[in-house]
Amino acid sequence: MKLATLKDGSPDGVLSVVDQAGARFIEVGEVPTLQSLMDDWNAGQAALRKAQARLAAGEGEPLTSDRIAAPLPRAWQWLDGSAFSTHGDLMQVAFGHDPIETDRPLMYQGMSDRFFGPTDDIPLPTTDHGIDFEGEFGVIVDHVPMGTNAADAMKHIRLIVQINDWSLRAIAPVEMKTGFGWVQAKPACSMAPFAVTPDELGDAWQNGRAHLDLAIDWNGNRFGSANGGEMAFGFHELVAHAALTRDLVAGTVIGSGTVSNRNYADVGSSCISEVRAIEIIAHGAPKTPFMAFGDCIRMVGRAKDGSERHCQMNCIG
Amino acid sequence: MKLATLKDGSPDGVLSVVDQAGARFIEVGEVPTLQSLMDDWNAGQAALRKAQARLAAGEGEPLTSDRIAAPLPRAWQWLDGSAFSTHGDLMQVAFGHDPIETDRPLMYQGMSDRFFGPTDDIPLPTTDHGIDFEGEFGVIVDHVPMGTNAADAMKHIRLIVQINDWSLRAIAPVEMKTGFGWVQAKPACSMAPFAVTPDELGDAWQNGRAHLDLAIDWNGNRFGSANGGEMAFGFHELVAHAALTRDLVAGTVIGSGTVSNRNYADVGSSCISEVRAIEIIAHGAPKTPFMAFGDCIRMVGRAKDGSERHCQMNCIG
Numbered sequence: 001m002k003l004a005t006l007k008d009g010s011p012d013g014v015l016s017v018v019d020q021a022g023a024r025f026i027e028v029g030e031v032p033t034l035q036s037l038m039d040d041w042n043a044g045q046a047a048l049r050k051a052q053a054r055l056a057a058g059e060g061e062p063l064t065s066d067r068i069a070a071p072l073p074r075a076w077q078w079l080d081g082s083a084f085s086t087h088g089d090l091m092q093v094a095f096g097h098d099p100i101e102t103d104r105p106l107m108y109q110g111m112s113d114r115f116f117g118p119t120d121d122i123p124l125p126t127t128d129h130g131i132d133f134e135g136e137f138g139v140i141v142d143h144v145p146m147g148t149n150a151a152d153a154m155k156h157i158r159l160i161v162q163i164n165d166w167s168l169r170a171i172a173p174v175e176m177k178t179g180f181g182w183v184q185a186k187p188a189c190s191m192a193p194f195a196v197t198p199d200e201l202g203d204a205w206q207n208g209r210a211h212l213d214l215a216i217d218w219n220g221n222r223f224g225s226a227n228g229g230e231m232a233f234g235f236h237e238l239v240a241h242a243a244l245t246r247d248l249v250a251g252t253v254i255g256s257g258t259v260s261n262r263n264y265a266d267v268g269s270s271c272i273s274e275v276r277a278i279e280i281i282a283h284g285a286p287k288t289p290f291m292a293f294g295d296c297i298r299m300v301g302r303a304k305d306g307s308e309r310h311c312q313m314n315c316i317g
Numbered sequence: 318m319k320l321a322t323l324k325d326g327s328p329d330g331v332l333s334v335v336d337q338a339g340a341r342f343i344e345v346g347e348v349p350t351l352q353s354l355m356d357d358w359n360a361g362q363a364a365l366r367k368a369q370a371r372l373a374a375g376e377g378e379p380l381t382s383d384r385i386a387a388p389l390p391r392a393w394q395w396l397d398g399s400a401f402s403t404h405g406d407l408m409q410v411a412f413g414h415d416p417i418e419t420d421r422p423l424m425y426q427g428m429s430d431r432f433f434g435p436t437d438d439i440p441l442p443t444t445d446h447g448i449d450f451e452g453e454f455g456v457i458v459d460h461v462p463m464g465t466n467a468a469d470a471m472k473h474i475r476l477i478v479q480i481n482d483w484s485l486r487a488i489a490p491v492e493m494k495t496g497f498g499w500v501q502a503k504p505a506c507s508m509a510p511f512a513v514t515p516d517e518l519g520d521a522w523q524n525g526r527a528h529l530d531l532a533i534d535w536n537g538n539r540f541g542s543a544n545g546g547e548m549a550f551g552f553h554e555l556v557a558h559a560a561l562t563r564d565l566v567a568g569t570v571i572g573s574g575t576v577s578n579r580n581y582a583d584v585g586s587s588c589i590s591e592v593r594a595i596e597i598i599a600h601g602a603p604k605t606p607f608m609a610f611g612d613c614i615r616m617v618g619r620a621k622d623g624s625e626r627h628c629q630m631n632c633i634g
Contacts, residue, residue, distance in 0.1 A: 074566075076391065076430035079500060100495050108497040109426045113393035113566035125464055125562060147442055168562060178417050180425040181498020183396060187562045245442060245485060245504045249391075249430035 001048055001197045003159065005034055005069045007117070013069040017051035018194060024060035026051040034072050034140075034195065038251035041142045041158055070115035070191035071161055072140060072251060078112035078189070080136075080165060080255035081105055081238045083231040087260035087274055094277030095173065105233045105241045108181040110165075112253065116190040118312035122166060124187065130169030131291040131316055133218075135270035135299045137210040137228045138163045138255040139235045140195060144248035150208075153239035156248075160201060160210055162192035162301045163255055164314060169273050169290060189255075192299065192312040204303050208234025212301040214259045216270055219295055223275075224268025226261040228301070291316055318365055318514045320476065322351055322386045324434070330386040334368035335511060341377035343368040351389050351457075351512065355568035358459045358475055387432035387508035388478055389457060389568060395429035395506070397453075397482060397572035398422055398555045400548040404577035404591055411594030412490065422550045422558045425498040427482075429570065433507040435629035439483060441504060447486030448608040448633055450535075452587035452616045454527040454545045455480045455572040456552045457512060461565035467525075470556035473565075477518060477527055479509035479618045480572055481631060486590050486607060506572075509616065509629040521620050525551025529618040531576045533587055536612055540592075541585025543578040545618070608633055 004025060005013040012033040016025040030047040031037045037044040054060065082088060083105060092099055100106065116122060124131055140159040148156070165186070172185035204211040211229035215222070233241070238254050259270040269275050276286035291297075296315040321342060322330040329350040333342040345368050348354045348361040371377065399405055400422060409416055417423065433439060441448055457476040465473070482503070489502035521528040528546035532539070550558070555571050576587040586592045593603035608614075613632040 074393065076393075077428060082497070097496075102491070102495060104491070106495055106497050107500045109428060109500055111394060111426060111563060112429075113569075114564075123463065129562065146440065171562075174419070174421070176496035178419060178423055179414075179493035179496060179498070180399070180423050181496070183424045183426055183559060184561045242500060244501045245446065245488075246428060247431075252430075 001052065002200060003034065003071060003195045004063070004193050005071050005073060006067050007069045011074055013073050017048055017055060018063060019055045019060060022194065023063060024055060025063045026054050026060045035251050038140060038142050038158065065119050065193070068119070068193045069117040071159070071193070071195035072115060072191070072253060073117070074114055075112040075251050075253050076249045077252040078110045078255070079107055079242050079252065080110050080257060081107050081233070082257035083233045083238065084257055084260035085232045086230070086262050086264060087258045090274055090277040090281070094280040105238050106257070107238065107241060110182070110186050111188055114188040116188055116314065118190065118193045118314070120190065120314060122190065122314050122316045124166070124316055127290065127292055129171055132167045132169050132272045133216070133291070133297045134165040134167050134258045135214045135216050136163050136165055136256045136259055137161070137212070137214070137301065138253050139239070141239055141248055141250070141252050141254065143250040144239060144243045144252070146243055146245065146247045148240055148243045150237045150240040153243065154208060154236040156239060157198060157208070157235055159195040160198060160205070161195045161253070162214070162299060162312065164190040164297060164299055164312060165255060166190070167271065167273070190312055190314045192301070201303065208236040210301070212303055214270055215300045215302055217298040222268070224270050226259045226264070226267045226270055228256065228259050230261050231256055318369065319517060320351065320388060320512045321380070321510050322388050322390060323384050324386045328391055330390050334365055334372060335380060336372045336377065339511065340380055341372060342380045343371055343377045352568050355457060355459050355475065382436050382510070385436070385510045386434040388476070388510070388512035389432060389508070389570060390434070391431055392429040392568050392570050393566045394569040395427045395572070396424055396559050396569065397427050397574060398424050398550070399574035400550045400555065401574055401577035402549045403547070403579050403581060404575045407577070407591055407594040407598070411597040422555050423574070424555065424558060427499070427503050428505055431505040433505055433631065435507065435510045435631070437507065437631060439507065439631050439633045441483070441633055444607065444609055446488055449484045449486050449589045450533070450608070450614045451482040451484050451575045452531045452533050453480050453482055453573045453576055454478070454529070454531070454618065455570050456556070458556055458565055458567070458569050458571065460567040461556060461560045461569070463560055463562065463564045465557055465560045467554045467557040470560065471525060471553040473556060474515060474525070474552055476512040477515060477522070478512045478570070479531070479616060479629065481507040481614060481616055481629060482572060483507070484588065484590070507629055507631045509618070518620065525553040527618070529620055531587055532617045532619055534615040539585070541587050543576045543581070543584045543587050545573065545576050547578050548573055
């Protein structure tokens, strides 16, 4: 099942089922928003299947990118992991941080009241903040009771999304040093158009990981194409970590952190900061600048057969 | 204006105006929830004043504590400061942290999808986590545009609340050390019954600070009565800090952090951890234990004339 949310001027938009090609949609109607679907996943399934059957019969309206909001345009909770250890290792070596000595998943609570749509411009105050993208995958869960273990957490993973976690690199280390995590350094994220059920990924969904290549273009130039399968913790483990001392509200979004692979020399990276870290390690200084106003980032999650599962293109300014 | 939210089985409850004594209420009706009021503060004023006039004329139903939810039972955003420098200094000395070298406000993003009501029991998994309370004041803002300065931020502070920021002290330092801030260590907070407009505090609202004594009783024994006026940054400065790189969604709650005073030897503290820090500094070891299941915490914000502005009593278990 492939879901999208269409803009209608309201904060939550309109939940729609999309055909396999992402070319046509049908509004679900009975389940008005993705949040309402997450609130009672099982109750909403009949309506989704009905819409899907109509799409299969050739019904539906053409889907145009300007109408597409983030699948969840606002969420009650956004918890972002940092589950790719290559990324953490590179950042630590390059920037001379103390190693983060932990065998637990890394996770911060981010702003969730707004997720930009896949073609929305991103308003940011100044390039002095060191504007960067972070390509990642994420999951959306239904209600997860406090204390749920990782095996049970897997059943609560209802949808997979692709996220651009915009980051401000001049502020991030200042906030990180306080131990309080990031506020100013982490403005609203963007989401790719489609939220898909795990079965849509086929073989690419394994052990709570999305084994998709995340192809990223910066102003039309290929920047990286790292694979989402290399997470040190699966999404189910991130969900269980988050639920240790709280119920996770239905519609909680959990992120993987910047996709990063051991063979970064071959596949590239998913954020500028990691490339600068690699440059520092190799040459003693970074040479890739951060983003300028007007720059555009395209991110595409691709299965082994080359089919696109998620795609977004945002420009800042 | 004194506002409360009444439980009706829905997640957002029913917005009500309460009389001065906190004894009677009238449902606002036209403005169904506090979130809807925050979404358009000015548009809601006429309905609030009408309810207030009816209360003044002796109308209204008796208000009983079991019906009272948190003023905002869930919010799109909760950002908690740590604006009392005495608290930070004590914690740093006692626990041998590196000093947090910053002239910026300290702030983390916390879970906002649930605020417990003033008499709700608090479900937590185990006392092994070191269960602690944190008494603080907070404000609720309407929509704050990105880049709003502190002077302008003052105008967006519509309501003042009192919060118990439940904290798990066995986890907090582990998470803090990662630099990612707190997730597991900060479960849902509780809120005292009434959200009041700044004018309700009279002289006690000065320079963006709530100069109220926060009397805290732990199982009926006075624990502390520190004053909220000693913030190193006023709430307007915390709001401006939060809004540097994002619009603050209407209904964002901003917290002061644990209320703490220089004369802590006289007035006591607002969390157990600070008392343990004082014990460590004085005697080399803490002696006050953290909370046990069944323990109850009462917090009352009191003006100079002794009148109560905020009060809550929660038990854990």
